[in-house]
Amino acid sequence: MHSKMDCVSRSPLFSPLAPAVKAKLITVTHHRKFYQKGQLIRQPLDHQEGMLILDEGMAKIYALAANGKEKIIELLRSGDVVGQHWLFAPHENQGFIQATSDAWVCSIQYDDFQRLLGESASLSLAMINNFGNQLIEAEKNQLRRDLLDAKARLMAYLRDCAVESGQIEFELPLKKKELANILGITPETLSRQFKQLAAEGQIIVNKRQITIC
Known part of the structure; x- marks a missing residue:
């Protein structure tokens, strides 16, 4: 429905x-x-x-x-x-x-x-605050792209998600195609990095559910 x-x-x-x-x-x-x-x-x-x-x-x-x-x-x-x-x-x-x-x-x-x-003043204020958060996230993503390799970018992003959710287990807020675009890598590279991080025991992946080990 x-x-x-x-x-x-x-x-x-x-x-x-x-x-x-x-x-x-x-x-x-x-x-x-x-x-x-x-x-x-x-x-x-x-x-x-x-x-x-x-x-x-x-x-x-x-x-x-x-x-x-x-x-x-x-x-x-x-x-x-x-x-x-x-x-x-x-x-x-x-x-x-x-x-x-x-x-x-x-x-x-x-x-x-x-x-x-x-x-709606409440909608306008919410949109302004949301844009502010997106600008902060964009700055973080630019730093990741400039300073980190693909695996480190992904791990840094996942740690940020864990901090924002307040727990080590969380659901990815973005589709993997969108996440790859944000991190500046291809979807294929993103999939490889997820598998590598899981093989190294740094994360557990269950579809969009992620656990930081």
Whole structure:
């Protein structure tokens, strides 16, 4: 069964927010619009500005070259989020998002989100604090990239997660693809480093559940 609260929480932008703040976001979220396989979800000049959450199904983001050839930019699966930054500045779609299977999509439009920001001081304050935390995390990630190798970057990140959660066992807050991007490594390298850290006895991995040894 679709949970509106869980849907909004899939966005890394909104997941740290308090339930009362998320409840306000739910009021401007359009839930589970159906798209048939092959149907365009977004395209240039459709005036659909905002964030998308692929609740169920698969899709692809692509652009067309001058010769009309399609270039795939990203493949999307259930739970993926696209266009969080489009909630903060008007943006006209330059590419296409197409369902590659039957898909159900949730969305928040730019105008609706901006209106809610203006009406809700608690949401505005929460977003400012969240951005501040993201800036701090970005600075940490840059230091990791500059000073540490891939395995050390990953271990430093996992230790930070343990400190933030207050316990040595925690669930990864990001998908592994997103984590690889943040750490500046490929998903394949990330998988190898997880296996190596586990083999060395530094961590225990059970899907997204991590234990620091």
